[in-house]
Amino acid sequence: MITLFRSRSWCRPVPRSGRLTLETNATGTSQHWRTITTVLTTTVLAATLIGASAPPPATTTQLTHSVLSASAPAAVQVTGAPVSSMISAAPAVAPAVAPTTGRPAAKTLPAPTPAISGAAAVGKKLIARPGAWTSGTSLSYRWHAEGRAISGATRSTFTPSTAQQGKRITVQVTGKLSGYATASKTSAATLKVARSSAPRVTGSAVTGKTVSASVGTWTPSTSFSYQWRADGTSIKGATSRTYTVANAHQGKKLSVRVTGKKSGHTTLTRTSASTAAVKKATSVQITSSTFHCPKGYPVKGNADSGIYHVPSGAYYTRTKPEECFATEAAARNAGYRKSKR
Incomplete structure (x- = not known):
């Protein structure tokens, strides 16, 4: 409880009693009263800000109009609980609690190391083997040549071109699954891409x-x-x-x-592609010094004379052939003429 008393010459507080008595002379200025009013108001507001509960109805603070008057005021009495008890009754301020999102931490997604099947060659298809991922995992692919991403190579298969000739190929597989952190694994590199042609x-x-x-x-x-x-x-x-x-x-x-x-x-x-069926030659070149033609080529051709000899001819046994023919027609087609004997 706080009580204001009007006095002639001085004002003084009464300590330790729960009451505050201010005495002043009747000729106190309005400025004095405004100052007292400000002090009282500030005290009440401070108590409110630190969490003091409002006083009970029976002791609600009463402030007479004379305190606010600019003329010499009458006695003013403020009734209520002592300020010290109001402050001590203030509830403790709860410590600040950091906000939480309520979102659980993402689990680790097991990621097997992928492999590449197929020959690393220009024009030959390579296939990414991702391995066994957790069921429901969505997979994506990225092919690289010597560690650099290949433009547009984002499927599970890739066919090297001459642009990748001489380079090693790898594939990176990335897995995504709800509730898990995204995971990526890269395969071992292939041998360098080789180039070939069909013979x-x-x-x-x-x-x-x-x-x-x-x-x-x-x-x-x-x-x-x-x-x-x-x-x-x-x-x-x-x-x-x-x-x-x-x-x-x-x-x-x-x-x-x-x-x-x-x-x-x-x-x-x-x-290579296959040839046509092998045909029997119409003639055989003879490189050795012999008087005989191989089986199947009975006609002897003498390159020096340009004459061919048949087995029934007079000079057949004495002729060393340079070329033997399967038929007389073959000999003639080769530019030989028949012996007259």
Whole structure:
């Protein structure tokens, strides 16, 4: 409780009693009263701001109009609980609590290491094998050449072009699943991308004739090996770039398989298209000094004279042939004429 008393000459507070008595002379100025009013108002507001509860109805603060009057005021009494008790009754301020989102932390998504299947070669399809991810995981792909992303290569398959020749390829697989943190894994790199061409067989598929393998365009400095085939079956010993067609392969189709190797690059094997069925040669070149023609080529051709001899001719047994023919027609087609004897 706070009580104001009007006095003549001085004002003084009464401490420790729960009451405050102010005495002043009757001639106190309005400024004095405004100051007292301000002090009282500030005290009440401070108590409110620090959490003091409002006083009970029976002790509600009463402030007479004379306190606010600009003239010499009458006695003013403010009734209520002592200020000290009002302050001590203020509830403790609750400590600030940091706001929370209520969102649980994302779980770790297991991510297997992907693999690449297929030969790293220009024009050959590569396939990404992502491995076993958690069921429901959405996967995306990104292919790289020497660690740099390849524009547009975002599918599970990728076919290298000449732009990737000589480069190592990897694929990055990214998995997304609700409630999990996004995870990515990258495959091991392939060997360097190699370039190759399908070989071709040049020359006539005729018995006794020589055919050759033309390899086409491969990665520079590639080394080659060869295997000739007849109707798809490897011919024993036929492992050179060229091959002389044997009589045994008459009627069969020839092809050649070429293998290209270069250090650090993918080893590639390509097989040519097959030839037409091997035909029997109409003639055979004779390089040895002999008087005999091979079986199946009974007509002897003498290159010096340009004459051919048949078995019934007078000079047949004494003639050393340079070329033997299967038929007289074949000899004539080669530019020979028949012996008159």
